[in-house]
Amino acid sequence: MTVQLNHTIVAAHDKHTSARFLADLLGLQVSPRYGPFIPVAIPNGVTLDYMDQPGSGFAEIASQHYAFLVSEDDFDAIFGRIQAAGLTYWADPAHRIEGEINTNDGGRGVYFDDPNGHVLEILTRPYGSGITR
Known part of the structure; x- marks a missing residue:
């Protein structure tokens, strides 16, 4: 059996801004919205799927x-x-x-x-x- 990481969800205060921050620094593209997520695809096939942190305003993010x-x-x-x-x-x-x-x-x-x-x-x-x- 081959196991590969496919994606992980990244909590954000503003998923659009956070995805753009990472993509711009790494020289990548922000992918189209998928459900509640804004993905950033890494060249090895893994995506970091940014999602707004549930709760009001700027709730604590671990x-x-x-x-x-x-x-x-x-x-x-x-x-x-x-x-x-x-x-x-x-x-x-x-x-x-x-x-x-x-x-x-x-x-x-x-x-x-x-x-x-x-x-x-x-x-x-x-x-x-x-x-x-």
Whole structure:
């Protein structure tokens, strides 16, 4: 049996704005609305389906972590868009090393937050694939 992640639902204060934020930074497209969802398709076939958080106004959204494995060239392009947008970024998921990237496993990685407080990460080498810093 082959098991593959197909999609996950991402809670948002504004699903349209949140989907556009991710798509713009990663250089992807926002897909057409599907039911209550605004999907962003990742090239490996997985979609992140943004959905407005039930409740009134800006109800608390539990922070999730979404990591994207990218090529070195894509890292440069995405990181450039992060910097151009003036986003705060960190070398670590705990947000202790601000304004730096990491070189874990012989690659590069960086963390930043989306408008809902979700922690987003881009990395060029999977965890455990090489040396650590």
